[in-house]
Amino acid sequence: MNFVLAAGGTGGHMVPAHALAAELKSRGHGVLLITDARGARFPGLFQDVPVHILPAGRLGGGPIGMAKAALSVLKGRAEAKRLYREHNPDVVVGFGGYPAFPSLLAASAMHIPTVLHEQNAVLGRVNRLLAGDAEAVATAYDQVDRLKPKFLSKTVVVGNPVREEIARLGELPFPPFDDVAPLKLLVTGGSQGASVLSDVVPEGLGLLQQSLRHRLQVVQQCRPDEIERVRGQYAALHIPAELMTYIEDMPEKVGDAHLIIGRAGASTIAELTAAGRPAILIPFPLATDDHQTANAREMTKAGGARTIQQDGFTPEVLARQIEAMAADPIALNNAAARALSVGRPHAARDLADVVERVANGLSPTLSGPALSPRTAAHAPAGGVPA
Template identity: 45%
Template sequence: MPRDTRTAPLALIAAGGTGGHMFPAQALAELLLAEGWRVKLSTDDRGARYAGGFPDAVERSIVRSATTARGGILGKLTAPMKIGAGVLSARAAFRRDRPGVVIGFGGYPTIPALSAAVTLGLPRMIHEQNGVMGRVNRLFAGRVQRIACGTWPTDLPGGATGIHTGNPVRQAVLDHAAAPYAPPGDGVLHLLVIGGSQGARVLSDVVPAAIAALPGDMRARLRVSHQARAEDVARVTAAYADAGIAADVQPFFTDVPERLAQAQLVVSRSGASSLADITVIGRPAILIPFAAATGDHQTANAQALAEAGAALIHPESVLDAPGLTRDIRAILNDPARAAQMAGAALSLARPDAARRLYDLVTEIAR
């Protein structure tokens, strides 16, 4: 018989408009629904673009919010009014359909929902994906019942205590968890290049040149999947073609888990969700932290993988094609080392992160 949802508890998930916030939110939503909860997602227009993978049963609401950290003078002046309107709207919605718990995943679109939860005394918590807590989560760290941390250790505000849950991954990633790793050999070599949900210009500038400088026999066996910004796709595609390298270049891959499972090596930014996917599936990586990330949190994210021997870090400030060529060649020429790196990545995985987070949700909802 179909489940009667009229009396099911409601979880309100608030998440900002990037894949880094939305993917772990989606993972929790999938589990909440499976456990009999109703789920609503509160985000902004940008976040809605990354909500396509959420189950149809999740009700979406677009909130008005803003940030005073970016934009011109007019944007900074009008931001408080937009945030205030969003808070009032969230309070009204919560009174009509009272959530049993509100979970924030970071980003300024979470401000209205978390503010409304604070003023109405609703159970509330936040999940921080990165090794350095973001601005909005830092703002609410002292006003929630639980702080779940995806990366450990996490730099938290003074007096705040975090609980290491790991970063939840989507079911599509879990479907490939611990997929057997095929070390690089004499056959086809699959290389995946991912730059976060927006792609990354620096990866488009440097990575094709680095791969083009690999030995001819290695280039002939390479199959590259490269995620690039839409404006960079044509030139990146041409760069690979000029070097005689088979490459699939797209602005966004909908099948990243499958490509990860197939890959012998991953070249990636070190956003928290990307690293969660890499460790759950278990693949060697070369990581290029985004230099402008708030608090340099991508370097903090990458550190645990580097210390475990799962990844090499190339700081963006010194990134160049020759250094990248050297490390790609070294890993793909050493099957034993590549396999050891894959195993080290897998040792850091938290495939049960969504369940750990769900346990905290139900704990405070009681």
């Protein structure tokens, strides 16, 4: 069968789409990606998948901005319809974000079934607009805010797809950590970086008890204009640190780490829980609908993470939280196990199952009713059995 994945803008949309693409291709299906210019620039993703860049406007900016966005969406919708006539997709899968909007509108206009995947614990704006016409809504969490009750019958919890290299980490032992072993920290602000981490983390590590501080090994992502300043801070503190502006080998860095300090983006949470790595999470305060705080909820409740709101994220608070988690090796190992307990490492497989079922005109859930006549009529006669 043929599938179109519509995603773009940020790594939070692109990484799970990439993981689903790999799973679908491993099952023998054809996959095509529709994204925007930003999404197409992400390194290491979709290298063996055809990529089409479509215009997509962002809703907002007053009457003029809205008018420009509407024109861009209409243009993208028309281009997507032309593409679908050539590619003939069985299902279009949207991963949220404005770049997915025109692709999904085109699919609905052509009576092509759609599946929405929501990475966050709050249903995003585009997915809220399009959920009514979708055949299935696949979520990353059991609890998703702003998901209307009338859509629960077609909602399936699958998790957030992660790269296979990340999922395999959860099958391996936690890196050895005791009273004398190095404490390896990974500090990451997501695909765009986070200035607050550069401002707070080095000073916070300098306030740690000597028994922990002299054992530190740090890997930190920094914005390009901050990296030299942060490097100087670590050198003054005599803390060995490897700094970079973008982490391309994230599975290797996560695999080596005992503790992660970072934002609470959807992909970050999915990777930490799939790999079984404890974390100190600082949700991005300007995230739409404060969805990063909601993302951190499950992992924190399980005991696999500590959440610190940014307005309370000070060097002193960070130092005390690190000491609370890592001063006792047993406590850190337990936190790792609790993080792993809420992981969904098979999300890509489970989402692919949902997509195949929809393509075959079946309910997205094993116990649900058959899909609408529209979908059943579109479904191929053959194809992969669900």
